Amino acid sequence: MTRQERHLVWLLGAVQLTHTLDFMILMPLGPELIGKFNISAAEFGAMVSAYTLASAAMGLLGVLWLDRWDRKRALLLLYMGFIAATFSCGVANGPTWLLLSRTVAGACAGLMSAVVMAILADRVPAERRGRAIGTVMSSYGISAVGGVPLSLALANQWGFRTPFWAISALAGILWLLSWRILPAVDHHLTGARGKGPNAPAPLLSMPGLPLGWALTFSVVFAGFLLIPYLSTFMVGNLGLRLSDLPWIYLCGGAATLFTSRWIGALVDRHGPPRVLGILLVATLAPFLLFTHLPILPKAGVAALFVLFMTLTSGRAIPTIALITSRVPPALRGRYLAVNMAASDGASGLAAWTSGLFITTTPEGALVGFGPMGFLASSVSLLALCILWVLGRSAAPQRAAQT
Structure with missing residues (x-):
């Protein structure tokens, strides 16, 4: 990877980190927010889901305009909206204000992710793209290992508003760096105005493109059948204490942080289809083992949790690398916007x-979690079938241009 590419990847990874942290921080703040605003658990759940639902809705709306702009300009506009909405969360004086702020933040964040991945696909050659995507997606691990604990420490010291202000301040600095450093990303506009192979076409008319959305949906759906209930299962069924969970999740986040770039390097070396196929098969073991786990020592539960999170989160890297390589630049932003909507919709529908x-x-024990392991495994096998069909479909010549 060239020096310019490294700077670009790390900058985009930092941008991705701010919105990943913004999404993750609300859930551990639940007890304080419920008491502060005197809301029910269901109302707090609405605040959490508003983020992903708004992201999915804006992903669909992004089809109408996202590829009509320079990607740098689109990212700066969306990032500015995200910063304002996150700061608004910190000054909210009631649940309605906070709900609306979370909705706007989610709407901007979803399209931001699509633009970030489109910029990576436009600026980083396919043979190095897997590692770049893995680096950007390591933001999840960084958030889990350092971001969330630090944000909770700030909240414990100065109140729930402080983490939102800290995130918006960090994002403001990154906005200025992006404005100053990020180059114009408008090659897709030049192709779209021409009459050559990059001329735009309806997203549904090109062979294999809708299958990419189906692949993303199935990969995410399988994981989120289980992920929202892991902590409840570990406490209610496996006998862990609530105080054990931060360390368990810290181990999972650290493992994800270190394996994301390694999986990205494997994608560059062996190709996205092969790596994704191996990961889809490999996740069958933790899906079935974890959901049928007897009571074990804490170290054994942590080891299986690390395996679960590493393999499950790692599947997104070859998935994104695969679908971006099959979409021509003139359609890439819109395609990834819909792909983000498919991912967000899958996570909500699966839960x-x-x-x-x-x-x-x-x-407090869960009943019926075991069958969900079989269902998640079945959906993963369905994703494997979609991957096979996608590989069999003829990729258009124009989609091969990167």
């Missing part, structure tokens, strides 16, 4: 689906 089948005993 709701599991909730229909899982019940909780008076002691």
